[in-house]
Amino acid sequence: MAVFLVVVIAVGYGIAWYMGNPFILYVAVVFALFMNVTSYWYSDKLVVGMTGAKPVKREENRELWDLLENLSITAGLPMPKLYIVDDQSPNAFATGRNPEHAVVAVTTGLLNILDRTELEGVLAHELSHVGNRDMLVSTVAVVLAGFVAIIADIFMRSLMWSGNNNDNKSPVFLILGIVGIVLAPVAAQLLHLAISRKREYLADASGALLTRYPEGLASALQKISANGVPMRRANNATAHLFIADPFGREKRTLGQKISNLFQTHPPVESRVKALLNK
DSSP, X not given: OHHHHHHHHHHHHHHHHHHTOHHHHHHHHHHHHHHHHHHHHTHHHHHHHHHTOEEOOGGGOHHHHHHHHHHHHHHTOXXXXXXXXXXXXXXXXXXXXXXXXXXXXXXXXHHHHOOHHHHHHHHHHHHHXXXXXXXXXXXXXXXXXXXXXXXXXXXHHHHHHOXXXXXXXXXXXXXXXXXXXXXXXXXXXXXXXXXXXHHHHHHHHHHHHHHTOHHHHHHHHHHHHHHOOOOTTOOTTTGGGBSSOTTTGGGOOHHHHHOGGXXXXXXXHHHHHHHHTO
């Protein structure tokens, strides 16, 4: 997060200095802060709406409800709101601005393929995201990465129609600036993805400690990975919230296949190995 802030400040300051207009930086910072606060405060409603999740009552799925309630008591957390997504792709996610306003959702596909211990492992993983405040970290990471991309785009567009005030600037600085602006969004996105992967490992470990049975989560991850079916409403904005890549193996980009750097989730093989201490 410290690196993120340094990148944002450096990019903003460089553009404001080169353009000779500090107002650009002020507007960008205010916009980023506004989007950060808004997305954090309403994250549960935004994500639920984007995924099409529906609330569940205890009488509708007593086993699922009781599992989440028991795990919440064990973790010392208030029970999150429980939702189900009508989708045959096995997956789950957690969102919300804090433990008191958290949401845990699972897909119908997940309920169809997992047994009780595996489902408990997945719920413990998602509940660990709530306890570890990962929603806050993820929201800030997404907004800061978006901020760098937006301000870089503004700068590049400005260069195409405005240059009157920049005649006295060094062409070397201009070239270095353009290279930096092009690379900055890529670096910011890589940092965001790296944070997402680290939080997944942490939630796996915390979930295993909560259930005292890491084999359950490991088995669930293997079943989810073997399925590989993408979700109908997969979205890049919410992909990092899910326990597994919602785009599935079939929808991975060439960059994701070439390098784990471009994945929102660690490889399942690595997660299972860490859980089982192999």
